[in-house]
Amino acid sequence: GDHTSVDFYLAVVPPRTEVVVFSVDGSFTASVSVTGRDPKVRAGAVDIVRHWQELGYLIIYITGRPDMQQGRVLSWLSQHNFPHGLVSFADGLSPGFLGHKASYLKSLIQDHGVVIHAAYGSNKDVSVYTSV
Secondary structure (H helix, E strand, O other), X not given: OOOOOXXXXXXXXXXXXXXXXXXXXXXXXXXXXXXXXXXXXXXXXHHHHHHHHHOOOEEEEEEEEEHHHHHHHHHHHHHXXXXXXXXXXXOOOOOOHHHHHHHHHHHHHHHHOOEEEEEEOOOOHHHHHHHO
């Protein structure tokens, strides 16, 4: 063959699974972006995520960034020792990143029976979290 490949991750999440949601941009970094040079991690961010993970909650990271930045964002989370979790990216370049976040979370709740126990993010994320 032509040696092409694809990475694929599958998560089987039973109904009523309790999750904690973290918006990547603005809640983990001292700056608004995780592009460019390695932005400083907001003090206590990793500890908060680990706390919820140790309590048994499934961690969900959500971003309005396009999936073409997946490698960069996942590397950044790994380099700073954030625990593993599900990660949602936007399907492409879109100015409506808050809409992506809202529709993803609504799908988790309505279509998959997930229960959001807590959610963290920037001031912009509050309207998304309260809408679901």
